[in-house]
Amino acid sequence: xxxxxxxxxxxxxxxxxxxxxxxxxxxxxxxxxxxxxxxxxxxxxxxxxxxxxxxxxxxxxxxxxxxxxxxxxxxxxxxxxxxxxxxxxxxxxxxxxxxxxxxxxxxxxxxxxxxxxxxxxxxxxxxxxxxxxxxxxxxxxxxxxxxxxxxxxxxxxxxxxxxxxxxxxxxxxxxxxxxxxxxxxxxxxxxxxxxxxxxxxxxxxxxxxxxxxxxxxxxxxxxxxxxxxxxxxxxxxxxxxxxxxxxxxxxxxxxxxx
Numbered sequence: 001x002x003x004x005x006x007x008x009x010x011x012x013x014x015x016x017x018x019x020x021x022x023x024x025x026x027x028x029x030x031x032x033x034x035x036x037x038x039x040x041x042x043x044x045x046x047x048x049x050x051x052x053x054x055x056x057x058x059x060x061x062x063x064x065x066x067x068x069x070x071x072x073x074x075x076x077x078x079x080x081x082x083x084x085x086x087x088x089x090x091x092x093x094x095x096x097x098x099x100x101x102x103x104x105x106x107x108x109x110x111x112x113x114x115x116x117x118x119x120x121x122x123x124x125x126x127x128x129x130x131x132x133x134x135x136x137x138x139x140x141x142x143x144x145x146x147x148x149x150x151x152x153x154x155x156x157x158x159x160x161x162x163x164x165x166x167x168x169x170x171x172x173x174x175x176x177x178x179x180x181x182x183x184x185x186x187x188x189x190x191x192x193x194x195x196x197x198x199x200x201x202x203x204x205x206x207x208x209x210x211x212x213x214x215x216x217x218x219x220x221x222x223x224x225x226x227x228x229x230x231x232x233x234x235x236x237x238x239x240x241x242x243x244x245x246x247x248x249x250x251x252x253x254x255x256x257x258x
Contacts, residue, residue, distance in 0.1 A: 012038075034057045068086070153250070195252065
């Protein structure tokens with residue numbers, strides 16, 4: 001890679017806050033951003049896993065950027081505000097916010113009670129908004145920021161196996177992305193989304209038959225890897241994407257949206 005191109009992907013000196021960072025896509029995003037030189041604040045409810053991941057990242061190489069584990073339920077605005085305050089106290093800035101925390105549920109709408117509906121929206125949609133409200137004022141004050149919301153192909157196609165509350169929450173995240181992009185652009189802040197397709201976050205949950213069935217639906221013939229979502233995030237928060245805002249990056253192996 002040309003050195004000037006490599007510098008465009010260098011996040012040294014920046015601070016990234018990643019929600020849902022304890023496993024799967026969130027963990028991959030944290031690893032990739034940290035590998036690009038950013039200090040990373042890891043938010044999720046799983047305290048033990050977060051602490052282990054933060055320790056691993058800090059010890060990953062000589063002079064590694066910092067990694068901070070902050071157990072947080074993003075559905076609780078008070079916890080979100082506390083986490084953001086801790087990041088600012090530690091590093092003095094937040095350059096990147098990745099809203100990845102989310103619950104996944106499927107099944108017919110008749111089996112979804114209002115309590116489950118509310119809990120899922122509280123995490124997937126309201127939690128993301130709470131993070132933006134807590135972080136954006138600090139980005140505005142500095143005249144710079146990058147926000148990436150992790151949505152889903154379900155927002156574009158509807159849930160193929162039910163899960164109307166999941167699809168609705170992810171659809172709301174796309175609408176929020178476009179609106180915030182307009183609101184925050186004058187302050188030097190870009191807001192974009194990624195819509196993953198079938199990502200292989202838990203290989204142990206799929207039988208060989210289920211895997212073959214899913215792969216047959218994907219033109220590229222395989223499930224995506226969490227790192228492939230993380231590379232999309234890295235692009236969107238880098239100078240390469242400085243003129244992109246309000247966009248949704250589809251990372252779905254070529255599945256046609258209907």
